[in-house]
Amino acid sequence: MFDNSFVNLDYAASTPMRVEAVRAQAAYDASDIAGANPNSLHTLGRKAAAQLETCRRSIARSFGPRVRSSEVIFTGGGTEANVLALFGLAEAVREQDRNRTRVILSAIEHDSMLDNLSLLHAAGFTTELIKPCRAGYVEPAALEACMGDDVALVSVMLANNETGVIQPVRELAAVAHARGALYHADAVQGWLHTPFDVQELNIDALSVAGHKIGGPVGIGALYLKNRTPLRARSFGGGQERNLRPGTQDLRAIVALAAAADALHPHIEEDSKRLLGLSSLLYERICTHPHIHATMGDWVTVDRLPGIVSIFVDNMDSEELILQLDGRGFEVSAASACSSGSLDASHVLRAMGISREEALGSLRISFDDRVDPIDLDRFADALLEVVR
Template identity: 75%
Template sequence: MEKLVNLDYAASTPMRPEAVAAQRAYDESAYAGANPNSLHTLGRAAQTRLEEARRAIASTFGSRTRPSEVVFCGGGTEANALALFGMAEGMRRQHPQRTRVIVSAIEHDSILDNLPRLRDWGFQTELVKPCRAGYVEPAALEAALGDDVALVSVMLANNETGVFQPVRELAASAHRVGAAFHADAVQGWLHTPFDVACLGVDALSVAGHKIGGPVGIGALYLKGRTPFSPQLRGGGQEAGRRPGTQDLRAIVGLEGAALACHARLEKDARRVRELADGLYARLTVSDKIKASMGDPAAVDRLPGIVSITVDGFESEELILKLDAAGFEVSAASACSSGSLDASHVLTAMGVPREQALGSLRISFDDRADPADLDRFADALLQIVC
C-alpha cells in the first residue's frame, strides 16, 4: 500500500516513542495493574508513580501550578464536562444569584452539546459570537457580562481554524464581575507556550491524544479554592473531584508525551508555524482557495492548523479525492464528520454557507515532513485547478 500522509493531527496524533516507552516501563513494573488507592506495598508504589506523573503534568501548566490542582480524567470531553457542570453548580451553590453561563459560539461540541443540560438544571446559557477573524473580542464578552454570571467558558485556540482567543483579557473581564473562567485548551496544550497563572484562568482542559499521548486520558487544571461540585460519587479518588480508579498506564503515557513536548516546545512551535505559513502561501496562490479567517498573517493562531475554504467544491468530495491521492485531512472538526451541514465555527464567524461547505482543515505537528506538505499542496492544487 502506498504511503498515507496523515495531516489530521488536530483530530488525533500518533503515539510518541516517549509515551510508548513510558507505558512499556509501566507494564514491566511490579505494580502494573495495582490499584493506586490500595494500602498495601504494590498499591503504595502505584500511588507514588501516580503522584510523580501528576507533578510532571502540573509543571507543564506553569511553575506556580500545584500538583493538587491537576485532576486526571478520561479525556478532553470529560474534562470539559467536569469544568462546565462542576464549576457552574459550584458557583451557584456559593452565590445563588449566579444562574447564567456564557460560552463562545465557536466552542467544541463537548461544551455546546452540554448547554441543554445546564438549562435543565435552571441555568440560562448565552453564546458570544466571534469577529470575522475568528476570535471573541473582549468588548463582545463584556457586553454580555453581569453579576448573575456563574461561569464563562472560552477555548484557548479553536480546533477548526487554529485561531487563538484572547483568554487573558476575557478571563480578566469575567473576574471583574465575579464569574469563574474555564478554557478548553485541548487543541493548544503543548503546541504553544502558556502559563495558567499568566492566563488567569480558573480551570483548563487538556487531552493526551492531541500531543502524541494515549487516547482516552486527559486532565483538568482546577485552580485551588475554585468553587466546584463533583459530578459523580462513588469514591474519593482525585481528592473527591473525579471518582474512579485512575488509569495509571494511560497517565504515565500522557506524562511521557507531555514531557517530550514541553522540553522542546518553543523550538518546535517556531518550526511548525513556518511550515504552516508556507502551506498557506502555497495554497492561496489559487483564487479558489482562501484562508478561513481572512488574512492568516493578521491573526494569532496555532502553529500546526491550516484552515481553508475551496470555492466550487464540497468538503466530502475534496477529502475523498485527497484520500485517494494518499493524504488524510478533515473538514472542520473530525468529531462532526458525517454531518452535511456547514461548520458551526465558520458560520459563527460569518463565512457564507456555500463557502463553509467547502472547508478543509490540514493539521500536523513537529513530526511533519516538509516534502509531504509540498506534495499535498501539489495534489490539492491539481484537484482544484
C-alpha cells in the same frame, strides 16, 4: 504496520502515540506495579501512588512553573474534563450565590461543551453564546457587553480546533473576573502546541486531552486553580480529591506524562518551526484564486502552529477529502458528515462565513513529526484537485 503510501495530515483529530509514550507504557507493563491500584495501602499500592504523583507533577509543570500537582485532576479524556468544568464550576458558584445562574460560552466551542447546553437549561441555568469576529476570535469588548452580576461562569477555549485561531484568554478572563465570574478554557487543541502559563492567563480551570499530543486516547486532565470551587458530577471512591471518582488508569497516565515531558522542554522552538511551515503552506495554496484562509488575513491572526484552515470555492469538503485521499493525503473538513448529508461547520458559520463557503472547508493539521516534503507534496495535490 502502517501503509507508508498515506500521509496523515489530520493530527487535530487525533495523533499517533509518541515513541516516548509507548516506551513508558511498556516499562510500566514490565514493572512490579503493573495493574496495582494506587489507592491500596500495601507496598505495591504505595509504589503505584508514588508513580501517580510523579506523573501529576509532570502535567502540572506543563501548565506553568508554579502550578501545584494538587491542582491537576485526571479524567477519562478532554470531553469529560470539559463537562466536569462546565457543570462543576457553574453549580459550585450558584451554591455560593443563588443569583448567579447564567453561563456564557463562545459560539465556536467544541461540541463537548455546546451539546450540554440543554442539560444546563434543565439544571436551571440560562446560557448565552458570543460570536467571534470575522478573524475567528472572541473580542473582550463583546464579552464585556454580555457580562452581569448574574454570570456564574465564562468558558472560551484557548484555541479553536477547526481554525487554529488562538483566543485572547488573558483579556477575556480579566473581563469575567471583574464581574465575579469564574473562567474556564478548553485547551484540548492548544496544550503543548503553543506556550502558555495558566497563572499568567489568570484562569480558574483548563481542560486537556492525551491523544492530541501523542499520548493515549481516553486520558485527560483538568487544571483546577487552588481554592476554586467545583461540584463533583459523580460519586463513589473518593479518588482525585473526591472530584472524579474511579480507580486511576495509571498505565495511560504514565504514557500521558511521558508525552508531555517529551514536548514541554522544546515547545518554544517547535512552535516557531511549525508556525513557519504552516505559513509556507498558507502562502502557497492561497495564491490560487479559489482557495481562501477561513480567518481571512492569516498573516495577522494569532494561530496555533500545525493547523491550516481553508475553504475552496465551488467544491464541497467531501469531494475534496476523497480526491485527496485517493492521492494519499488524509485531511478532514471543518464540518461533520452525517447520514450522507454535509452540515456546515458551526464554527465557520459563527465567524460569518456563508454556508456555501463553509461546505467547502478543509483542515490540514500536523505536529513536530511532520516531514516538510510531505507538505509540499500535499500542496501539489490540492492545487491539482482544485484545477
